[in-house]
Amino acid sequence: MQVAQHEAALDVTRELGDFLEQRREQIAQRWAESPLFRTVFTVSRDEAVEACKAVVDALADVARSGRLEDVAAPGFGSAREQLGRMAASRGRAGFGSSEIAGEVAGLREPVTALLRAEYEDPSDERAHACELALTILMGTLRLVVLQTTVSAGEELIARQREQLLEVATPVIRLWDGVVAVPLIGTLDSARSQIVMESLLEAIVDQRARYAILDITGVPTVDSLVAQHLMKTVAAARLMGAECIVSGIRPAIAQTIVQLGIDLGSIITRAGLSDALAYALTQQGIVVSPRPAAGESPR
Numbered sequence: 539m540q541v542a543q544h545e546a547a548l549d550v551t552r553e554l555g556d557f558l559e560q561r562r563e564q565i566a567q568r569w570a571e572s573p574l575f576r577t578v579f580t581v582s583r584d585e586a587v588e589a590c591k592a593v594v595d596a597l598a599d600v601a602r603s604g605r606l607e608d609v610a611a612p613g614f615g616s617a618r619e620q621l622g623r624m625a626a627s628r629g630r631a632g633f634g635s636s637e638i639a640g641e642v643a644g645l646r647e648p649v650t651a652l653l654r655a656e657y658e659d660p661s662d663e664r665a666h667a668c669e670l671a672l673t674i675l676m677g678t679l680r681l682v683v684l685q686t687t688v689s690a691g692e693e694l695i696a697r698q699r700e701q702l703l704e705v706a707t708p709v710i711r712l713w714d715g716v717v718a719v720p721l722i723g724t725l726d727s728a729r730s731q732i733v734m735e736s737l738l739e740a741i742v743d744q745r746a747r748y749a750i751l752d753i754t755g756v757p758t759v760d761s762l763v764a765q766h767l768m769k770t771v772a773a774a775r776l777m778g779a780e781c782i783v784s785g786i787r788p789a790i791a792q793t794i795v796q797l798g799i800d801l802g803s804i805i806t807r808a809g810l811s812d813a814l815a816y817a818l819t820q821q822g823i824v825v826s827p828r829p830a831a832g833e834s835p836r
Contacts, residue, residue: 555601566590722755754785
């Protein structure tokens with residue numbers, strides 16, 4: 539009995555696949571007028587029609603396989619590629635995932651209208667079975683596009699976060715052979731890695747002999763932050779640069795002592811100006827206070 543039902547279901551899905559193949563042109567022409575395709579292919583309607591045909595072909599393959607509810611069905615791969623580009627474009631235009639999913643759901647109605655026209659009596663059992671199969675197929679397509687949209691959104695957020703971290707951790711050239719990284723905000727593992735990479739690249743590019751890590755803007759220092767700092771200092775030394783940590787406030791100094799963290803091997807200075815003065819002095823550059831007004835320099 540189950541085998542017979544399975545074969546009957548496959549007959550319906552194969553019939554649906556044949557219908558999609560036969561009505562490929564009509565479906566593509568109607569889909570090309572939908573917001574999902576029309577607003578992406580604004581220059582050439584022919585390109586929109588060809589993209590629609592590719593999606594119809596993919597759905598026909600899925601239907602013939604009988605895997606209407608399987609998002610991993612091979613045919614959905616091609617549909618994901620085509621509609622994924624559409625969804626990404628709509629996302630960049632400010633449309634949310636639910637709105638994009640709604641536009642994909644809107645593709646079902648034109649196909650349903652053509653399918654009903656295939657039967658003399660759209661209410662008979664065979665027609666109803668094919669329409670139900672089409673509804674399931676389009677529902678799975680909607681899920682596939684929704685997954686693709688969410689995944690693309692997550693990738694975009696990750697890229698933006700990485701770019702923000704890079705912008706938030708600039709390496710500044712203070713003097714010939716002296717670079718500095720003013721750190722502001724929480725220093726976590728991801729950001730520490732970017733700080734280290736950016737600093738090492740700057741040391742190579744600028745041929746820097748001294749690198750200053752200014753933590754004036756870091757709100758708290760715990761054992762993890764201190765460990766990141768020490769790793770960065772060690773990496774800079776391996777690149778031939780002496781690393782100086784500046785901006786250690788009294789509260790942070792007390793925390794470091796309480797945690798038992800040994801920073802004895804690291805050169806520290808109260809502020810960025812003190813660190814710069816140290817680096818310049820080490821290079822033989824004399825740093826002296828500017829004479830007050832009315833005084834003659836000595």
